[in-house]
Amino acid sequence: MSVRAAPARGATAPSAVAYLRRRTVGRAADAYRRWIGRAVGWWTVLYLLFWVVVFAVAGVESLAPLERRLPHPGGLFALAGLVALLAAGLGGRTPPVILDRRDLYRLGLGPQRPWHVLRWRWLVKQASGVAAALLLGGAWSLVAPAWFGLSAPYAAPALALLAWFLLGYRWLAYVGHPRQGPSAERRFAGGAFGVLTALTVMPLAGVATAQLLLGGASGPFADPLSLLDPLGGLTRATPLTLVVPALLALASHLCVRRTLAHDWPPRFAPQSLVLSQVQALRTFELMAGLAGLGGRVADEGEKRRLLDALHDRPGATRPRRSLPLPGRRAPQWLALAWRTASALYRRPLLRLVGALVAAALAVTSLLGASGLGPSLRGLAATPAADLPAAGMGGLLGDAFGVLLAGLFLARVAAGLLGPAFETGTRPVDPLTRAWGRALPALLLLTLLVAPALLGLRWLAAQLGAPLAAETLPGLIGALTLVGLVVLSLEKYASWSGAQASRWEPQLVAALLAALPALLLNALGVGEWTLLTQLLLLGLVAILPV
Amino acid sequence: MTTPSTTTPERRPGSAPLLRVAELRVSLGGVPIVEDATFELAAGDLVLLVGPNGAGKSTLLRALVGLLPSRGDVELEGRTAAGPSARERFVFVPDEPALYEDLTLREHARFNALVYRDPEADERALTWLERFGLGGKLDEFPATHSRGMRQKLSLSLALALEQPLTLLDEPFNGLDLAAQELLADALRGLAAAGGAVLLTGHQQELAARLAPRLLALEDGRLVEEEGQPAA
Numbered sequence: 001m002s003v004r005a006a007p008a009r010g011a012t013a014p015s016a017v018a019y020l021r022r023r024t025v026g027r028a029a030d031a032y033r034r035w036i037g038r039a040v041g042w043w044t045v046l047y048l049l050f051w052v053v054v055f056a057v058a059g060v061e062s063l064a065p066l067e068r069r070l071p072h073p074g075g076l077f078a079l080a081g082l083v084a085l086l087a088a089g090l091g092g093r094t095p096p097v098i099l100d101r102r103d104l105y106r107l108g109l110g111p112q113r114p115w116h117v118l119r120w121r122w123l124v125k126q127a128s129g130v131a132a133a134l135l136l137g138g139a140w141s142l143v144a145p146a147w148f149g150l151s152a153p154y155a156a157p158a159l160a161l162l163a164w165f166l167l168g169y170r171w172l173a174y175v176g177h178p179r180q181g182p183s184a185e186r187r188f189a190g191g192a193f194g195v196l197t198a199l200t201v202m203p204l205a206g207v208a209t210a211q212l213l214l215g216g217a218s219g220p221f222a223d224p225l226s227l228l229d230p231l232g233g234l235t236r237a238t239p240l241t242l243v244v245p246a247l248l249a250l251a252s253h254l255c256v257r258r259t260l261a262h263d264w265p266p267r268f269a270p271q272s273l274v275l276s277q278v279q280a281l282r283t284f285e286l287m288a289g290l291a292g293l294g295g296r297v298a299d300e301g302e303k304r305r306l307l308d309a310l311h312d313r314p315g316a317t318r319p320r321r322s323l324p325l326p327g328r329r330a331p332q333w334l335a336l337a338w339r340t341a342s343a344l345y346r347r348p349l350l351r352l353v354g355a356l357v358a359a360a361l362a363v364t365s366l367l368g369a370s371g372l373g374p375s376l377r378g379l380a381a382t383p384a385a386d387l388p389a390a391g392m393g394g395l396l397g398d399a400f401g402v403l404l405a406g407l408f409l410a411r412v413a414a415g416l417l418g419p420a421f422e423t424g425t426r427p428v429d430p431l432t433r434a435w436g437r438a439l440p441a442l443l444l445l446t447l448l449v450a451p452a453l454l455g456l457r458w459l460a461a462q463l464g465a466p467l468a469a470e471t472l473p474g475l476i477g478a479l480t481l482v483g484l485v486v487l488s489l490e491k492y493a494s495w496s497g498a499q500a501s502r503w504e505p506q507l508v509a510a511l512l513a514a515l516p517a518l519l520l521n522a523l524g525v526g527e528w529t530l531l532t533q534l535l536l537l538g539l540v541a542i543l544p545v
Numbered sequence: 546m547t548t549p550s551t552t553t554p555e556r557r558p559g560s561a562p563l564l565r566v567a568e569l570r571v572s573l574g575g576v577p578i579v580e581d582a583t584f585e586l587a588a589g590d591l592v593l594l595v596g597p598n599g600a601g602k603s604t605l606l607r608a609l610v611g612l613l614p615s616r617g618d619v620e621l622e623g624r625t626a627a628g629p630s631a632r633e634r635f636v637f638v639p640d641e642p643a644l645y646e647d648l649t650l651r652e653h654a655r656f657n658a659l660v661y662r663d664p665e666a667d668e669r670a671l672t673w674l675e676r677f678g679l680g681g682k683l684d685e686f687p688a689t690h691s692r693g694m695r696q697k698l699s700l701s702l703a704l705a706l707e708q709p710l711t712l713l714d715e716p717f718n719g720l721d722l723a724a725q726e727l728l729a730d731a732l733r734g735l736a737a738a739g740g741a742v743l744l745t746g747h748q749q750e751l752a753a754r755l756a757p758r759l760l761a762l763e764d765g766r767l768v769e770e771e772g773q774p775a776a
Binding site: 001002003004015016019020023024027028031101102104105106107109110111112262263264266267269270273308309312313314315316317318 | 572573574575576588610611612613614628629632633637639643644645647648652655656657659660661662663706707708709734735737738739740
């Protein structure tokens with residue numbers, strides 16, 4: 001054995017990559033085809049395709065010219081173009097195209113030209129963007145004459161070229177980002193990004209200004225501007241509108257190849273490694289969803305940790321924030337409640353706020369459905385005696401409102417139950433599990449009742465409408481519904497093995513909560529609703545599943 | 546006995562450093578994992594990087610090959626290790642085999658040789674697969690194989706390249722005893738042939754078996770330890 005001598009310098013041939021793609025792409029496609037056949041079924045796919053075609057044809061045939069044409073959309077298009085460029089520029093912290101783990105280890109670390117290695121992934125990404133742009137452009141070509149009085153036969157190729165350009169533009173924003181550190185490639189990419197930005201922003205800003213602020217495309221600068229407008233293909237019927245998009249696409253493509261001629265951007269390999277794991281989790285979720293296993297099967301915490309690692313944020317190695325640990329002799333239910341509450345508390349701040357807002361809205365809708373909101377019938381000057389009883393009337397009208405509000409609440413509560421807890425062989429009885437997991441959600445939703453009630457009162461005062469039900473029975477009814485929805489969601493999800501985030505357990509929880517109102521109202525004994533709800537809650541609470 | 550890594554280790558007379566690492570720092574989410582690691586590897590070095598679980602051994606190896614962002618200097622034969630020319634001169638074996646599910650073992654060998662533009666590496670990889678007992682499975686996909694068999698394939702591909710620098714992350718994991726002996730012999734042979742080998746592990750018996758130079762990671766800091774006498 002002897003170690004290898006230094007190889008002669010020279011251009012690396014793409015033969016290894018070609019060999020790999022020749023063998024793997026066809027086999028992967030075949031495996032995918034077989035998987036679709038098994039998991040979804042080709043007849044199902046054909047059936048769906050048939051209806052897509054039927055809807056598309058029906059949509060085209062139903063297009064009729066408007067009596068009064070809509071205003072010229074050129075300004076809005078230019079504005080949208082500017083926003084797209086801005087978003088691409090701001091997204092420069094992460095690569096738009098990545099290598100998976102195997103390509104990274106076997107090719108990325110090997111002596112291959114980066115462009116040869118990345119080319120396949122690049123083409124796949126680009127093809128999906130171009131296909132979407134062709135569809136969008138085609139649809140616009142059909143709609144524009146009928147609604148806007150514009151002929152835009154070149155919209156599809158123009159948008160496709162711009163989609164091509166946009167991927168390259170995003171890559172240049174990535175390579176030219178200051179976080180890449182000093183290098184010749186970064187300087188080149190930064191320069192190219194700046195030039196392309198100037199070439200696209202100036203005409204777009206000009207068109208947006210002329211159309212939106214000056215009220216039309218007239219004036220001495222209108223024609224030159226429209227010639228340079230990258231989005232001119234959407235509003236004009238000349239093939240000349242393809243020149244600028246084609247030049248932009250070509251320029252960005254050449255620049256991208258230049259940045260990948262010799263070496264990878266310094267942050268590409270680490271980021272690719274993390275993003276490939278995130279992508280694998282998402283693919284797993286998608287495939288699990290297609291196979292009917294539910295949406296959020298991947299570990300949310302793991303995904304969050306990976307994204308923190310990607311951006312070198314503190315959450316990568318340790319939690320952002322922690323709740324105090326329960327005592328060593330704390331009961332099991334408290335340990336489970338702590339686990340759920342910690343999962344909620346460790347969410348990024350924005351998601352935490354979003355969950356709180358959603359919970360507040362869900363509680364408000366439930367209070368409204370319980371008759372604690374302004375009565376719409378009251379607004380219609382209905383005599384007070386005719387107002388509906390608690391649990392059946394209010395803002396949403398009737399028992400169907402309770403069902404809808406219950407469904408909304410179940411959807412929100414699914415995000416508040418935290419990670420699933422398989423009791424399996426663990427010495428935890430189902431009642432302890434259910435109460436432990438549901439407690440944080442129950443507490444939070446109960447605490448939100450007061451502000452929601454105040455909000456509804458304020459709304460009623462503003463509208464000058466009476467409340468649909470008395471406060472105390474309405475409040476008891478609403479709290480009973482909260483308990484019913486949360487507990488039945490937890491119990492059904494644990495019993496059936498379905499994720500709480502799926503529609504099925506949520507629908508079951510909402511139906512169970514609305515069942516007394518739906519049935520008793522139909523039987524004409526609506527006044528028994530509250531009592532039945534309380535009894536049902538007691539039954540669900542002690543049910544050992 | 547340990548000596549801080551900041552003192553340059555004694556080099557063999559006449560052997561230029563193949564890998565030079567100076568003040569390498571790696572942090573994750575603001576938390577330092579490896580701090581100021583400084584060491585050199587010369588041709589013929591067989592170095593075992595030891596440390597308890599979570600000490601940062603894999604992190605250090607990944608940073609060396611550019612899979613983790615780091616600060617400090619890493620030079621291979623006098624050139625930046627993450628650069629294109631350096632990629633011709635080392636091979637890295639990750640702890641979890643990175644294999645293509647759609648390539649057979651034989652195709653992996655060919656592909657590996659093509660990537661590194663070394664036609665003979667194809668035959669050598671097949672020879673290593675024979676030695677590891679996978680000769681009868683050359684036309685099978687690795688997806689159907691056990692963790693240990695996949696590790697054997699991953700190691701065969703790396704050993705076949707006979708690169709000046711071979712980096713292996715926990716290479717003995719999942720291997721049976723015979724394969725462990727074979728790998729230990731292979732690594733000793735690689736070093737004897739003038740290559741440098743850096744591998745991670747935390748088994749004491751491994752250090753005794755390989756009798757290598759030891760680098761230990763303790764609380765993110767690298768210290769050099771004396772190797773144990775050959776068993």
